[in-house]
Amino acid sequence: MHAQVSHTLRYRYSAPVQLGRHRLCLQPRGHGFQRLLSFDLRLWPEPSQSHSLVAASGDEILRARFCGSTDLLEIRALSHVLTSTPPPLADCLSDNEPELPYPVGHLNGDLMGALEGWLPNGQHEPAAVELAQEALMGSSNRSLLFLEQLVGMIQDRVKYTERHLGPAWPAGRTLRERVGSCRDLALLMIASCRCVGLPARFVSGYHLLEPAPERYDLHAWAEVYVPGAGWRGFDPSGRGPVDDRYITLATSSKPHLTAAVSGSFSGPPAVESSLNWSIEATASVMHPPESQATPR
Template sequence: MILEITHSLTYRYSQPVYLEPYILRLTPRSDGAQALQTFELRIDPKPQHSSAAADLDGATSHCLHFSGSHDRLCISTRSVVETLRTNPYDFLLRDAAYSRIPLAYPGELRAALQIYLQRGEADPQVDALARTLALDNRDGTLDFLADLTRRIHQVWRNEHRESGAPRRPGETLTLARGTCRDLAVLWMDACRAAGVAARFVSGYKLGEGDDSEHHLHAWAEAYLPGGGWRGFDPSTGLAVVDRHVALAASAFPALASPGQGSFRGEALSELATEVAVRQRVAKLPLTMP
């Protein structure tokens, strides 16, 4: 599937301010699930210096440095991405032992994944959820992940909250509702409680029919030996296939945010965003009679 994505961020300030260095993560990644075909980036005012680099999890980030004072910052991108994965389970686990919950990674791999296994303060409600699903799916890691994704979607109501950090997993459990980022963090914590390495993903999702996404989306990925990082979206209840486009991923949600920056000055700030995700209809090649 070919998806075209446009995204704009406009920061307005009540009076001119000095812009601190800004980290931008709006370049879709290229991997086994998606291939970036074109990427256009426009920034106004033009940065004095800009550099692109790979972050800790392999996403492309741009570091922007500005000079002078400004009363606005406008960033816009246009991306064309081919999504490649139609079957989320198109792999075999490397060993039968990886089919069991709790998942036990071998030594070197476990050491490399340690940051994705670490939890904050353990919540007894999350522990109970993970324990119940682990008992139901003791001999099926993939069944556990699918069941967890489906359960969160069925029980916790989706809500929209424009800004702010994700809620703590226990708080989301208690409220029985949350944004896509809240549900992703809850899913991650339950996975980690069951020994499954998990990370947070920010990106875009193509809606069904007329239901087009007009904002960033968030989901999570689990690391499976033989399958690598595989996405699951608790806000839809499904494994991730070709309707999602990933931008960045991290063990910590803040490090997968689309932009990080601040300013110096006594001013009020306002942010307006616009996102559009459209499927491109491929033109069939002409054939001679």
Template sequence: MRTLIIHRLTYVYDAPVSLGAHRLCLKPRGLGFQKLLEHQLSISPEPSQQQELLAASGDEIQRLNFLGTTDRLSFEARSCVETRPAPALRSCFSGEEPTLPFPQNGLNPDVQGALGGWLPNGQHEPSVVDLAQDALMGCNQMALSFLRQLIELIQDRVKYTQRHLGPAWPAGRTLRERIGSCRDLSMLMVACCRCVGLPARFVSGYQLSDPAPERYELHAWTEIYLPEAGWRGFDPSAGGEVCDRYVVLASSATPELTAAVSGTFSGPRGTKSQMTWTIEAEIENKTPSPGSTLIQVNQREG
């Protein structure tokens, strides 16, 4: 599936400010089951220095520096992305599906960091450990069965809701509140997977639903590393594996490193800023027709 995505963000300050360093995760992933055909980034005011960096996850990020003062900062990222379905998971394994826990010495060293502090003696939030243990019951230590049951339990015990402000909650808080946004559910799944030795990381991007919702928002899900299959996406908010209607912007062991825009500013005491944003997505049908979908929506992170 080929999609043109236009992501705009504008920050307005009520007094002239000096902009500090900014970090952008607005360039979609260009590898694996996702091909980046074109990407254009417009920034106003123009930065004095702009660098592209390759993150540990393999995603490209931009780092910006500015000179002078301004009362407005805007970004427009135009990306043409082609996605394709991943192979069926069971077809990736030469024998039976992987069993849990994976032996740490058998893991690729590149994915060790995605265990995020997992320790054999189980130093985790007790409620998260309990949820992971419940998901293990009846799955015979099989990884795919565990993931399926874990998603079912998360959906049963935590009510999905939109939460537009603030970082992802710690997994223990999400379980206590019994409610959470897509980023909260994703971090809960990450924590549970790490409890049983499954490398897991947080993903931010776009979910191009069919049919399209009234309002699109940034979405979050989880990627799990499975031997012989590699990194594969699972969405605890939607209840299953991701498909070719998901577009990855960035992934990381910690969600704050996937923010679309992060940075600082300095100005007169009490200076406030206001952010507005929109996403447009034009999806090309596999059979060309006049019915390409053009969606313009206010963007809020779920």
């Protein structure tokens, strides 16, 4: 799929402020099942210093510093991306589907951060463990059936709703409330996968729905590392396995590190800030070329 996305964010302040350091995760991934054809990022006011860096996840992010004072920060990102649908997991694994729980010692050490629990002592939440065990029992310890069962159980027990403010809820709260945003459902799936030895991480990006909604917003889903098939996306607030209509911006084992924009400002007492954003997207599906008969 060819896609062009224009993402604008405007932060307004009730009085002039000094902007602190900012971290921006707005550049789409340029590898795997996604190719970045072009990317243009513009900021007003212009930063006094900025530099790109490759994060631990492999995503490219931008850090910026500002001088002077302003009552407006505007960020515009224009991306042109080519995406493709990953091959079916069953085809990738063939007769070598990993059984669960997967032995941690068989994994590459680079994946350990995507296995940690959310509790301060590194343990997994009891609610996530219970959900994972239930999905495991219904899957005969088969990893692909486990992922399918887990997505279905989350969708059956938690009603998806929009929620723009606040961090992702922990698994226990999402299951208790029986309602959650895309990031809440993603975190619930991530926590449950980690309980059975499958590394999982949080993803922020765009989901270009068909038909297009009246207004696009950022979306969140999970990526699970399936031994033998690598990182694969799953959207528990959607249809499960992601396809070519998903565009990844940032991934991390820690959800807050995928925020599109994070930073600080300082100003007079009681200064207030507000945010307005718009995401516009156009997409065209790629079709394979028609076969041509060989002339005789």
